[in-house]
Amino acid sequence: MAKKKNKKDADPKVHEDLKGFKMDINSFGEINSSFSIDKINEFLNKNVEDKKLKDRDDLDSEGSDKE
Structure with a gap:
């Protein structure tokens, strides 16, 4: 065995x-x-997306150009 x-x-x-x-x-x-x-x-903020904040309209996400 x-x-x-x-x-x-x-x-x-x-x-x-x-x-x-x-x-x-x-x-x-x-x-x-x-x-x-x-x-x-710092590592988690950089590499993991926060599911609670994903669909909020009042936060500008990186790379989006809202006007």
Whole structure:
């Protein structure tokens, strides 16, 4: 019978901007991260579209020329 490969040892595939990102939860339930929350938020703002704000008319989206 073959042994199963331990998936925890392998590093996950991540975006190039997030190389070295590690996140752990300690015994008190606190989240520890290798990146600051500001750097994570900056990445998310740049790469993820906010579904709640997608259809709003009062916000100018990047690249649109409304007059």
